[in-house]
Amino acid sequence: MKANLVLLPGDGIGPEIVESAKSVLEVVAKRFGHEFQYTSCLIGGIAIDETGDPLPQDTVDACRQSDAILLGAVGGPKWDDPNAKTRPEAGLLRIRKELGLFANLRPIKMFDQLADASPLRPDIIKGTDILFFRELTGGIYFGQSGSGEVDGHESAYQSMVYSVPEVERIVRLAAKAAQGRDNRLTSVDKANVLEPSRLWRRTAARVMADEFPDVQYDVVLVDAMAMHLINRPADFDVVVTGNMFGDILTDEASMLPGSLGMLPSASLGDGGPGLYEPIHGSAPDIAGKGIANPLATILASAMLLRHSLDLNEEAAAVESAVQEVLADGLRTADIARGGDSVSTEVMGQAVTAKLA
Numbered sequence: 001m002k003a004n005l006v007l008l009p010g011d012g013i014g015p016e017i018v019e020s021a022k023s024v025l026e027v028v029a030k031r032f033g034h035e036f037q038y039t040s041c042l043i044g045g046i047a048i049d050e051t052g053d054p055l056p057q058d059t060v061d062a063c064r065q066s067d068a069i070l071l072g073a074v075g076g077p078k079w080d081d082p083n084a085k086t087r088p089e090a091g092l093l094r095i096r097k098e099l100g101l102f103a104n105l106r107p108i109k110m111f112d113q114l115a116d117a118s119p120l121r122p123d124i125i126k127g128t129d130i131l132f133f134r135e136l137t138g139g140i141y142f143g144q145s146g147s148g149e150v151d152g153h154e155s156a157y158q159s160m161v162y163s164v165p166e167v168e169r170i171v172r173l174a175a176k177a178a179q180g181r182d183n184r185l186t187s188v189d190k191a192n193v194l195e196p197s198r199l200w201r202r203t204a205a206r207v208m209a210d211e212f213p214d215v216q217y218d219v220v221l222v223d224a225m226a227m228h229l230i231n232r233p234a235d236f237d238v239v240v241t242g243n244m245f246g247d248i249l250t251d252e253a254s255m256l257p258g259s260l261g262m263l264p265s266a267s268l269g270d271g272g273p274g275l276y277e278p279i280h281g282s283a284p285d286i287a288g289k290g291i292a293n294p295l296a297t298i299l300a301s302a303m304l305l306r307h308s309l310d311l312n313e314e315a316a317a318v319e320s321a322v323q324e325v326l327a328d329g330l331r332t333a334d335i336a337r338g339g340d341s342v343s344t345e346v347m348g349q350a351v352t353a354k355l356a
């Protein structure tokens with residue numbers, strides 16, 4: 001197939017890790033007979049330096065015309081001045097909005113080879129492989145807010161709103177993903193207390209019964225889910241939840257594997273291009289040293305192949321290649337636990353060698 005990919009390297013270690021992931025995509029294209037075209041565009045601090053805008057219009061246009069987007073990271077101390085007119089992060093928030101990306105996907109997968117990096121006991125973490133779907137553009141973070149007075153005291157409020165279509169579309173995406181995995185979906189809410197959660201629960205149950213009767217479906221309250229993630233993380237397959245619950249639970253879950261440099265994420269909308277990135281930031285402390293772990297970004301490119309290009313076999317090949325290099329004992333400094341470590345480039349080349 002032919003695909004048009006936009007690369008947004010961004011700041012800090014962004015350019016180094018995106019370069020590694022691009023080499024992996026090139027090898028995938030060669031091995032499986034695809035033609036990928038790449039356009040590199042500016043975002044974040046480097047875009048502010050060169051154009052004054054963290055998201056230049058050229059970047060938005062290129063992204064809109066693309067099939068998928070691979071992002072490194074944005075931000076760094078250089079742009080941290082609180083009095084600055086604009087900040088790198090504003091570019092990231094705007095591109096998500098421009099593309100209508102309402103679903104944030106975060107796989108939390110424990111690589112057996114790294115089991116001793118987890119803060120949990122190996123027997124508890126073993127086999128953990130969860131795919132979170134967090135609703136990204138609705139809920140309390142976007143609800144009406146204000147301040148006033150209650151009983152003579154200063155007060156503030158923020159309302160949580162979900163509409164039926166907002167719930168339907170993310171539940172559908174999550175259920176489809178479950179069909180390609182272990183065929184199990186868990187919806188997380190707080191329906192014992194919150195009205196929007198009751199609407200969420202009713203809507204999700206209807207979508208699942210009408211459209212996905214084959215998918216094993218259950219619901220869990222968010223406070224219980226916070227406990228289950230620590231106690232029995234290996235029991236879950238796909239998890240779908242609202243914006244705030246997803247924010248908190250995915251940050252909790254991202255600590256379980258014990259290696260930030262291994263975790264990818266994706267943001268998807270309705271049909272248009274998806275945005276793929278590592279969950280870590282621009283790591284300014286190690287930028288330019290050639291030691292960043294490229295595996296999160298390489299795994300993000302596997303998600304790109306699967307979710308935007310429908311290339312499941314190719315995605316699985318990339319993921320297996322990553323597992324093989326870990327099994328060979330290759331480690332970047334962040335996952336070496338004091339042992340021998342290799343550079344970004346060597347790690348990237350090891351993955352491409354397994355694929356080729």
Ligand code: NAI
Nearest residue numbers: 073074075076261279280281282283284285286292293334
């Ligand atoms: P960070 O994730 O950049 O770094 C946290 C720690 O993890 C650092 O010690 C870093 O060296 C290490 N680390 C992160 N990724 C690594 C990798 N691939 N390989 C090896 N080590 C890695 O978070 P921090 O320090 O809080 O933020 C740094 C900058 O990144 C800030 O400007 C922040 O705003 C930005 N940021 C951007 C994000 C994005 O672009 N999506 C997300 C999070 C932070």
Ligand code: MG
Nearest residue numbers: 247248250251
């Ligand atoms: Mg968060």
